[in-house]
Amino acid sequence: MNSVKLVQIEPTTRCNFTCAFCSGRHMEQRDLEFHSFQTVVDRMPELECMELQGEGEPFLHPRIYDMIRYAKDHGIQVSSISNGSLLTAANVEKLLDCGLDSLNISIESPEPEEFKKIRGGDLNKITEGIRRLVKRKEERGTLTPVIGFSVTVLKSTASKLDDIFMLYEKLGMDGGISIQFLNASREYSRHYTEKENGEYLTGKEQLLIRRDYFRRLGHIQINKTAEHFFTRIEEAVKVNSGQAGYCVWLEDAIYINCQGYASSCVYIKDGEHLGLGHVERDGMESILEARRKEQEAIRSCIPTKSCAYINCEVVKQIKNMALN
Ligand SMILES: C[S@@+](CC[C@H](N)C(=O)[O-])C[C@H]1O[C@@H](n2cnc3c(N)ncnc32)[C@H](O)[C@@H]1O
Incomplete structure (x- = not known):
């Protein structure tokens, strides 16, 4: 989806x-x-x-x-x-x-x-x-x-x-x-x-x-x-809180900053380097495809560049699973 x-x-x-x-x-x-x-x-x-x-x-x-x-x-x-x-x-x-x-x-x-x-x-x-x-x-x-x-x-x-x-x-x-x-x-x-x-x-x-x-x-x-x-x-x-690895931003939302960069999460402040693309230069189709790939990675317990940067709860869960 x-x-x-x-x-x-x-x-x-x-x-x-x-x-x-x-x-x-x-x-x-x-x-x-x-x-x-x-x-x-x-x-x-x-x-x-x-x-x-x-x-x-x-x-x-x-x-x-x-x-x-x-x-x-x-x-x-x-x-x-x-x-x-x-x-x-x-x-x-x-x-x-x-x-x-x-x-x-x-x-x-x-x-x-x-x-x-x-x-x-x-x-x-x-x-x-x-x-x-x-x-x-x-x-x-x-x-x-x-x-x-x-x-x-x-x-x-x-x-x-x-x-x-x-x-x-x-x-x-x-x-x-x-x-x-x-x-x-x-x-x-x-x-x-x-x-x-x-x-x-x-x-x-x-x-x-x-x-x-x-x-x-x-x-x-x-x-x-x-x-x-x-x-x-x-x-x-x-x-959805019962689902392991569930991230509300990655699954249900998207953030667009004032430079026009989209990112999978509101906490990513460097949309240019850690985001999903630019709404005009890359286009929304490409952004949504990049988002889909991030979703797939996280669901497979592979921390993505941007999520690992934020070191959010989902990434902590993934790291814990890898240690156990
Ligand atoms: C970033 S401001 C933007 C909107 C507007 N300038 C304002 O003051 O409401 C939105 C909300 O985020 C909160 N906020 C800003 N920096 C924060 C931080 N470092 N930690 C927690 N909340 C923060 C603000 O107090 C405000 O309620």
């Missing part, structure tokens, strides 16, 4: 914030060509769900609303994660017009000063934008985009999660709250300073935070009419 239902596309690596843990700041600063975006949509007719977000701020792309509209016109559910700094009155109307299904706003702390230290942005301006979007949705009588929070849980801010839940309720949000911990893979951690290295949580701490998070999640309003891309990813993982 070579049909791809889930795609994550990086519109840009440019950003107006300064989060120290973000690897995008160390990458080439550029936007994805609109034509490359169209090629991906046109050549993958089985696409069902798209995440428009990579390492930069997606809403800085000059044609982001056209991208969303184009995908929606092709019957694709579209979600995104944003720093929320660009929710001006005019942009809120554009957002409602283009048909985005789900928008998560990133937050690590609900305290403006701490937020500014971590992200370099103005939390009050962001909450003002969220309020504006919630209000205009109501006035226009539309349920989408559902609007939630994405929280990168740091050691120094883990105790603020409860207050983030309260802020979600206070702002009348409806897209749920997702959490993730600081990414430990080399592609991210090689840019961390001592300060970011001190923000890791132990496995036990993560477990306790997750337990508390799920308990709280059960008590907030979530509109399930529109699912975020990552909910689909989590569902696919749940269904």
Whole structure:
């Protein structure tokens, strides 16, 4: 089976914030060509769900609303994660017009000063934008985009999660709250300073935070009419997690970076050398064939160049099997 239902596309690596843990700041600063975006949509007719977000701020792309509209016109559910700094009155109307299904706003702390230290942005301006979007949705009588929070849980801010839940309720949000911990893979951690290295949580701490998070999640309003891309990813993982060597990215999804390189996984940041090909120069047929070969290799327990580079869970499983 070579049909791809889930795609994550990086519109840009440019950003107006300064989060120290973000690897995008160390990458080439550029936007994805609109034509490359169209090629991906046109050549993958089985696409069902798209995440428009990579390492930069997606809403800085000059044609982001056209991208969303184009995908929606092709019957694709579209979600995104944003720093929320660009929710001006005019942009809120554009957002409602283009048909985005789900928008998560990133937050690590609900305290403006701490937020500014971590992200370099103005939390009050962001909450003002969220309020504006919630209000205009109501006035226009539309349920989408559902609007939630994405929280990168740091050691120094883990105790603020409860207050983030309260802020979600206070702002009348409806897209749920997702959490993730600081990414430990080399592609991210090689840019961390001592300060970011001190923000890791132990496995036990993560477990306790997750337990508390799920308990709280059960008590907030979530509109399930529109699912975020990552909910689909989590569902696919749940269904297939019993299968040895199952990789949700390799089997169900694909990543396209803002240079136009496709890769079998979102964690591959060097799409040019470790990816599956360029969407324009190599074409989607060649990319899907390269993906099929990677799938075959992994299913036969042969780590591929890109997967071994990431040293992901599937590759660890394969190495363990070889040792036993
Ligand atoms: C890379 S940002 C891109 C979208 C947008 N610029 C934003 O700030 O939401 C998407 C999400 O990834 C998270 N993120 C970035 N770098 C990370 C890292 N090293 N580990 C874990 N999460 C990270 C951010 O906090 C944010 O919630």
